[in-house]
Amino acid sequence: MNIRFYNARILTMTDGCALTEGELWTKDEKISYVGPAKDCRDMEWDRQIDCKGNVLMPGFKNAHTHSGMTAMRSFADDMPLQEWLNTKIFPLEAKMTEQDNYDLTQLAILEYLTTGVTSIFDMYLSPKDIAQACIDMGMRCVLVSGLNKFGPSVKEMENRYNQLNGMHPLISYYMGVHAEYTCDKALLEEVSALMHQYKAPLFSHMSETKLETDECLERHGMTPPQLFDSLGLFDFGGGAYHCVYFTEGDMDLFAKKGLYAVTNPGSNTKLASGIAPIGRFLEKKMCVAIGTDGPSSNNCLDMFREMFLVTGLAKLLQKDAAAVDAHEVLRMATVNGARAMGLMDADVLAQGKLADIIMIDLHQPNMQPLNNITKNIVYSGSKQNVKLTMINGKILYEDGQFKNGVDAERIYAKSNEIIDRLSGRR
Numbered sequence: 001m002n003i004r005f006y007n008a009r010i011l012t013m014t015d016g017c018a019l020t021e022g023e024l025w026t027k028d029e030k031i032s033y034v035g036p037a038k039d040c041r042d043m044e045w046d047r048q049i050d051c052k053g054n055v056l057m058p059g060f061k062n063a064h065t066h067s068g069m070t071a072m073r074s075f076a077d078d079m080p081l082q083e084w085l086n087t088k089i090f091p092l093e094a095k096m097t098e099q100d101n102y103d104l105t106q107l108a109i110l111e112y113l114t115t116g117v118t119s120i121f122d123m124y125l126s127p128k129d130i131a132q133a134c135i136d137m138g139m140r141c142v143l144v145s146g147l148n149k150f151g152p153s154v155k156e157m158e159n160r161y162n163q164l165n166g167m168h169p170l171i172s173y174y175m176g177v178h179a180e181y182t183c184d185k186a187l188l189e190e191v192s193a194l195m196h197q198y199k200a201p202l203f204s205h206m207s208e209t210k211l212e213t214d215e216c217l218e219r220h221g222m223t224p225p226q227l228f229d230s231l232g233l234f235d236f237g238g239g240a241y242h243c244v245y246f247t248e249g250d251m252d253l254f255a256k257k258g259l260y261a262v263t264n265p266g267s268n269t270k271l272a273s274g275i276a277p278i279g280r281f282l283e284k285k286m287c288v289a290i291g292t293d294g295p296s297s298n299n300c301l302d303m304f305r306e307m308f309l310v311t312g313l314a315k316l317l318q319k320d321a322a323a324v325d326a327h328e329v330l331r332m333a334t335v336n337g338a339r340a341m342g343l344m345d346a347d348v349l350a351q352g353k354l355a356d357i358i359m360i361d362l363h364q365p366n367m368q369p370l371n372n373i374t375k376n377i378v379y380s381g382s383k384q385n386v387k388l389t390m391i392n393g394k395i396l397y398e399d400g401q402f403k404n405g406v407d408a409e410r411i412y413a414k415s416n417e418i419i420d421r422l423s424g425r426r
Contacts, residue, residue, distance in 0.1 A: 001046040001393060002027050008051035009362075009373065010034060012349040013058055013335050017327040017374040024056050026355040029169075029393040034349055054387060055360040055373060058349055059118025060303040061337025063262045064241040064291025066124045067108035067133075068101040071419045072296035081209055081271045081297075089296065092422045098126045100418050105133035107415045110408055111301045112139060113397035116386040118356035121262070121291065121341050123176060123203075131164055131171045138396045138404045140356060142341040144174040144203050147191065148182035154190045161198065170392060172342060174238070179205040180216050180224045185231075192232045201238035201342075203262075204228070207250065208242035209273050225250040234259055239340060241291065242267075243281075244274040251284045260287045260340035263332075265309035266300075267293030278314045279323045289337040290329075304385075307333050307378045326378035359388035 005024045011017065012034060025033040025040075069089075076088035101124065112120060119140040122130050127143040134141040143164060145157045152160075157175060164173035175195055177183050183191075195202055206224045207213050216224045226249065228234055234253075239260030246254075246261070254261055263276045281288050290310060292301045307329050314324035338347035346354040362370065366380045377385075389397040396404045419425075 002032075002044065003393070003395075004040065004043075004045050004048045005051050005056055005359075006037060006048065007053060009053060009055045010349065011055055011057035011374060013331065014348045014350055017330055019055070019373060024349065024357070026357075026390070026393050029355055031349060031351055031353050031355050031357075033351060049388075051359060052363070054362050055377075056349065056357055057360060058334040058338070058347065059356045059358045059389065059391070060116050060333050061119045061121070061289065061341060061343070061346075062112065062117045062291050062301065062303060063121045063260075063289040063337040063340050064264055064293055065108070065120050065122055065301065066294035067120065067122050067130060068096070068104040068124045069294035069296040070104045070107045070111075070415060071096075071100070071422060072294075073299045075296060075419060075423065077270075077299070081273060082211065084271065084297070093125065095422050096125060098129045100422075101126045102129040102133045103411070103414045103418060105130050106137060106406065106411050108295060108301060109133065109137045109139045110402060110406070110411060111295075113389045113402065113404075114386060115302045115304065115383040116358040116360075116389055117301070117303055118358065118389065118391045119338065119341060119343055119346060121203075121337075123178075124294075127160060127164060127173065128167075131167055135168050135170055137406060138170070138391050138394055140170045140343070140346065140391055142172045142174060142343065144176040146176065146178045147187075148178040149184060149187060150182070154187075154194055157191075158194055161200070174203055174342070175200050176203040176238075179208075179212070180227060181212055185220070188228070188231050188233065195236060196232060199236050201236050202228075202233050203238050203260075204233075204240055205242060206240035207245040208268070210245055213245040223247055223250055225253055229253055229257075239287070241293075242273070242276065244268055244276045246277065246281075251281060251286060254281075255284045255286045258287060260289055260336070262289045262291045262337075262340060263310060264291050264293040264306070265313050266302075266306055267297040269309065269313070270299070271297055275313045275317045277317065278310060279318050279320075282324065282328065287336060287340070288332050289340040290333045291337075302383055303333055304377075304382050311378065326375040329378050330374060355390055355393040357388075357390045358386055361385045361387040
């Protein structure tokens with residue numbers, strides 16, 4: 001389809017957070033023009049959209065999530081991480097079927113669309129079913145392995161790497177492990193050998209809690225990042241999720257190797273895990289992206305809330321109201337997230353890039369007056385301001401309506417049936 005957006009404020013993210021006025025055109029899955037208004041009377045359009053001064057910008061990239069955990073939203077709250085995992089989450093996950101994962105991922109995708117998320121970095125059970133849910137609903141998804149001592153095997157991870165990376169243009173797959181504390185050293189060495197065979201990057205949960213970090217030091221005499229590096233697991237890039245208890249040496253390692261630290265402030269706050277030192281990360285020139293984590297530890301999949309928490313918690317931690325500027329946070333949520341996920345064609349709005357675009361509605365009380373639009377998106381914006389979400393050149397959500405052909409009420413009903421069965425309520 002050929003779509004013309006006009007009368008727009010455009011935040012391309014190619015030059016910081018500068019806004020320009022003009023038009024953006026899409027042709028099929030790509031952006032075909034971004035710039036000042038120009039004569040296009042001779043062109044044929046499937047649709048022309050008057051943006052009425054609203055903002056077009058790259059979609060948010062949720063750089064760490066577990067979509068299928070929507071079943072456990074508000075099911076097990078107000079508990080420490082290890083108790084929450086071992087007594088509530090793991091027992092329910094053991095009962096989940098592949099169909100459950102598909103259905104629950106669909107629920108998450110509806111939420112992503114309402115909050116302007118155009119790509120997800122998803123680590124969860126049965127990745128092929130996550131992929132199929134994303135294909136069926138039009139969501140761009142980078143899958144990452146959560147391999148651990150309970151499964152899957154390293155051979156299965158290799159099979160998925162080869163199969164899922166060619167499955168569909170919306171789907172790609174990264175190698176990964178769940179965490180140091182769920183993998184013994186021999187398993188990590190086996191993973192490292194496979195990564196070196198493919199020269200592939202790796203991602204993992206890392207340094208999320210003080211207990212995790214302390215126990216790794218006791219077992220190996222190294223922090224989790226240092227252990228992974230010593231085993232060659234970061235030889236080809238990648239990064240880690242959470243990164244709350246990074247030492248200065250851990251930060252130097254990530255900065256030197258260009259590894260991505262994906263911060264998850266909502267989940268870390270709710271589980272009382274701690275506050276990642278984002279200001280220090282930036283001082284060290286580390287690459288930082290943002291994720292929500294799963295919808296049972298957050299409990300929502302809202303990138304606006306995550307952006308505010310990234311900067312707000314940093315200011316509290318450093319006792320400095322100038323810490324972690326909102327514009328830097330906006331870059332983390334868009335450009336950096338795309339690059340962490342290997343989506344180099346979906347990082348900014350430019351000709352030839354993928355048409356993964358959102359429209360921010362400025363005609364709402366929380367966005368007025370227009371003193372500083374881009375900072376207002378971080379400090380005052382919310383999902384109510386997402387007027388439109390486009391992925392791969394297709395409008396999937398607009399003015400509160402889902403446009404991807406799904407029955408939202410059916411998905412809601414199915415998710416309730418699943419948690420009732422898994423929890424034994426029926």
